[in-house]
Amino acid sequence: MRLSPDQLIFWQHGFFKLNGTIVFTWGLMLVLAVGSKLITRKLSTDLKRSRWQNLLEIVVTGIEKQIEDVGLKHPEKYIGFLGTLFLFVALAALCTIIPGYEPPTGSLSTTAALALCVFLAVPLFGIEEQGLGGYLKSYMEPTVIMLPFNIISELSRTLALAVRLFGNMMSGAMIIAILLTITPFIFPIVMTLLGLLTGMVQAYIFSILAAVYIAAATRTRKPKPALAIKT
Amino acid sequence: MDSITIIAVVSIITAGLTIALGSIGPALGEGRAVSTALTSLAQQPDASATITRTLFVGLAMIESIAIYCFVVSMILIFANPFWNHVIAGAAKVAGK
Numbered sequence: 422m423r424l425s426p427d428q429l430i431f432w433q434h435g436f437f438k439l440n441g442t443i444v445f446t447w448g449l450m451l452v453l454a455v456g457s458k459l460i461t462r463k464l465s466t467d468l469k470r471s472r473w474q475n476l477l478e479i480v481v482t483g484i485e486k487q488i489e490d491v492g493l494k495h496p497e498k499y500i501g502f503l504g505t506l507f508l509f510v511a512l513a514a515l516c517t518i519i520p521g522y523e524p525p526t527g528s529l530s531t532t533a534a535l536a537l538c539v540f541l542a543v544p545l546f547g548i549e550e551q552g553l554g555g556y557l558k559s560y561m562e563p564t565v566i567m568l569p570f571n572i573i574s575e576l577s578r579t580l581a582l583a584v585r586l587f588g589n590m591m592s593g594a595m596i597i598a599i600l601l602t603i604t605p606f607i608f609p610i611v612m613t614l615l616g617l618l619t620g621m622v623q624a625y626i627f628s629i630l631a632a633v634y635i636a637a638a639t640r641t642r643k644p645k646p647a648l649a650i651k652t
Numbered sequence: 653m654d655s656i657t658i659i660a661v662v663s664i665i666t667a668g669l670t671i672a673l674g675s676i677g678p679a680l681g682e683g684r685a686v687s688t689a690l691t692s693l694a695q696q697p698d699a700s701a702t703i704t705r706t707l708f709v710g711l712a713m714i715e716s717i718a719i720y721c722f723v724v725s726m727i728l729i730f731a732n733p734f735w736n737h738v739i740a741g742a743a744k745v746a747g748k
């Protein structure tokens with residue numbers, strides 16, 4: 422009983438292993454990058470545009486609106502990171518339809534890597550917005566005694582991000598695998614549909630939580646004087 | 653009972669108890685969350701987008717507690733380090 426695509430080895434040469442996680446991750450990256458490149462080769466701004474461009478515009482404006490709703494005033498600064506997170510996790514879940522595919526987010530390595538990206542991005546965006554001193558001072562709010570708790574909460578929510586996504590994707594794959602040995606025909610299809618739904622919800626949750634953490638880190642705490650114009 | 657049997661019995665019982673007890677709390681919490689969300693949706697249908705989004709985020713946070721219990725249970729059944737250790741030891745003894 423395979424716990425994650427890490428144990429599915431395609432090719433091995435000494436120390437280097439090409440396991441399922443790596444292959445599927447690179448496959449997803451290729452699909453996203455090549456697909457976007459092909460669609461955005463000829464962008465048109467008049468009323469007649471290709472349906473693929475329409476699809477991308479719906480996705481991008483949807484994500485922008487969500488980022489703005491969370492409280493980030495200039496979504497174009499963050500949509501590169503947050504949009505990529507959402508699209509990667511969502512596509513990883515959607516491709517479960519393809520037979521023989523296992524979502525790479527069902528491996529703790531992938532989800533830990535994504536959570537680490539968020540862990541690094543939050544201070545980076547916070548420092549870019551508030552300056553190094555301002556961001557570090559935010560750890561001591563509301564009092565200095567809260568400093569260790571703020572640090573612990575920073576670490577624990579990163580861990581929670583990783584384990585939440587891993588647990589959801591792994592449990593979906595595992596339930597389908599177990600059901601295939603018990604009732605092979607109809608029920609696994611129903612569980613695959615449920616797995617698709619939870620995959621999309623988890624993709625949304627991951628990116629919204631990342632947006633909320635970034636918003637918390639970039640929130641201006643004191644009203645800035647009117648002369649300070651940030652570009 | 654030797655250590656292999658003890659480890660197997662305790663792992664199985666703990667795995668079952670973990671997921672059983674670990675699903676009670678999140679289920680109750682999610683029920684209360686959805687019921688409050690429905691009440692506020694009925695009172696203010698205009699804010700349905702915000703309420704729905706906040707509800708989903710809250711549900712995911714609550715659900716992750718159940719997911720932690722599920723992951724521990726799966727580790728106990730499928731990737732149990734103590735079981736692997738004693739099985740490796742028994743295989744070494746049998747092979748000698």
